[in-house]
Amino acid sequence: MKSPLQKTYDVVVVGGGPAGLAAALGAGEAGAEDILIVDRETEAGGILNQCIHSGFGLHHFKEELTGPEYAERFIQSVLSRQVTILTDSYVMNIAPDLHIEVISGDYGHLEVQAKSVVLAMGCRERTRGAIRTPGFRPAGVMTAGLAQKMVNMKGLLPGRRIAILGSGDIGLIMARRLMLEGCEVVGVYELMPFSNGLTRNLVQCLDDFAIPLRLSTTVAFIHGRDRVQRLTMAPVDDQLMPILNQSWQVACDTLLLSIGLIPENELSTRLRLKMDPATGGPQVTSTLETSLPGVFACGNVLHVHDLVDFVTEEALRAGRFAAEVAQGRRRPGDNISLQTGENIASCVPHSLSPDREQVVYLRVKRPLKDCVLTIGDRYEKVFRMLIPSEMIRLTLGPEILDRYFGEHLKIEVHPGEVA
């Protein structure tokens, strides 16, 4: 079939999930005329399409939507702006001059030239291999996200008696989902001494359904040659190693894994973008531009978010800045480098410019109570509680940033007491 594409686009967005859709919208609002979204699925919307539970949009729309509803609003806005969405298509390669190769189910091999690119590929789930769980390799071990897709999109159940390792949000959501489907959820087990999910999910998905959460616990052995039959569970020590002489058995036919998300950066690595090992995503400036000029990143490919609303906010900005670059406009370059100090696991972006208000996202390394977050010597904010699973969002204005013109700026949290 004849290619539906133009030769050149102002902005090409890789990925049509929440980040990609908002980036295209942001680019359109900033005056980009020709915008293309390439998505590998047959419908845009990304992972939102399988998130049929509600709770999306509280920040952005000030109302509670389901995942597909949230996606639909953006798809409609994007389509009303004449953005081209190419689905069932896969970006094979991005050359450093932003020449892009795509293969498409409908149109075969396509090539386009972009003036700027927004990376919005999202993330993938960590799997069994990453945690080296010993035992057999039966059917019935899968990531929570795959189970969610099969239940919500295909109407199939992953099993009947379910154990969940990891207290990530998808695992918590699936605990509730499978209870509603009539499955038995025997428990959620978390390696760390604290949960990795949002507090609201712990309450609404576990407490409300009387599903037990066991912290500092892991799967020490998976039994069953063909299908999961039972698990050996064990508490872990300070080094997170299982204490095998305190182990016990849990009968179940399914083990869901909700043990973390990894930004999907194969394209970024091939582009040789500078990466941040703490986030697993590219390093970006305050305009969300990567180390390759004209290439921007936002959403979970940049760093894993908790809330889609923050993805949207970040992606709208990335799209805007990408459109500006495509139209030959540039913001002043950054001249303040951000550094993570005590108790800070990661921060995005990695540099700032003092000329305007900046949004900075942070994560702490461990739960902290009654603590003080400091940025350089000009900024202090007191927090009653900070936990790694809830991202911190700060806005910093020129009145603070101007003090650090041409310097390193360190972000730290000083605990009152460790939670």
Next chain:
Amino acid sequence: MYDVIIIGGGIVGCALARELSRYRIRVALLEREVEVGFGTSKTNSGIIHAGHHAHPDTLKGQLEWIGNQMWDDLARDLNFGFSRIGELLLAMQAEDLNHLEELKKQGERKGVTGLEMWSPKRLRQEEPNLSHDILQALHAPTAGVVNPYEACFGLIECAQQNGVELFCGQPVLSITREDGGLLIHTSRQQFRGRFILNAAGVFADQVAAMVGADDFKILPRKGEEYMLDRRLQGIVTRLIFPTPTVSSKGVLIIPTVDGTIMVGPTAEDVNDREDLSTTFSGADKVFTAVRRYCPAISERDTITEFAGLRAVADSNDFVIGPSPIKGFFNVAGIQSPGLTAAPAIATYVAKMLRGEGLALDEKTDWQAKIEGPPRFALMSAEERRAAISRDPAFGRVVCRCELVTEAEVLYAIKHGARTLDGIKFRVRAGMGRCQGGFCTSRVLDLLSSTLGVPLTELTKRGRGSELFYPRDDRIAPGDGL
């Protein structure tokens, strides 16, 4: 009545099948699992040994080097990946040095070419990521790597193309003697054969016992392997062996034919012939061992792990030959270097059958080559464009980690893939970083629509490993709804 029935569709059974398909005889292969190569072969390390390891007085020592030299032709004819990357055997302590010298002499006596001692200086130049404490290394350029399951699939495809009949999912339950042959009873049907080749791997002694030809025992020896992230690709470019011990060649660093790094295997005698579990202690042994010679390898780079069982015979050598039962032959105890030797075992057995009175007349129309599965990921940009315009299914990416297209999955199904693992090992969908998180549902849809099987009946690797259950839409009374 078949002239020859092969029991077992591992690498040995598949090699036998292809070898015998050259001749004007009727051959069947019976496999207990739902697809060939699903037993020990699937979990083999994939090493084509250089040829110098096994002693020339043993059968495995004789067939190792002959087999080694047959793999170039096999890989070319059957269109699977094979690369002679060479191997380095490391001496870490003074007493290892003698062993290296002995192995070098043994190899040279067997005719193995290119063996060379490397000094620490040479080693550091060639493999800078290895430990700087290595005293010396024996380089053997004839060693190579394959994906053993790909070899199985290629061999059986060629055998079938030349008339061999394949029966999967049919474990042999008993064998009875009849006039002029033997009668095999499987779970589903009966097969009459004049000659039976017992290539049943870890179950070979049990199969032999069905006719009282079990003058050997199989002692399964488990090996655990750990596949590492592509981050480590290129950390070594050759197979890395420590100085071996009595029971094993030690824990190796294996740059697989796909370029990823694998470490293992362990060697642990087990009683259970289905014990394919990995263990904490196994992981610990593997990583402790390899870090001695390659300190940069971390267990945190593991993307997946698995275990396999070597079919070690109590004689510690291959058990190949006729049994007291007329027509019943054992091709058993095929432990390392069994993969390397497999094609040589096949020709050795064919010759033996001829000696026992089986007329082996060559077919004039025997096809050595198969088309072989397409590999989109390995195509050039030009080839990709051509493939997509030939078949639009090449334009639909099923597995993004390994860049596998729908066309490849459909080819695999056409050539016998029936399970999620069957697709995975044929086309690599699900083998990459996300381990099937993305492609599983697409692969299942393709299996379901092509085979006309509902999603709930599809399995990971055969009956009992069904992947998804139907949703229960009934609402029980008293649910309070």
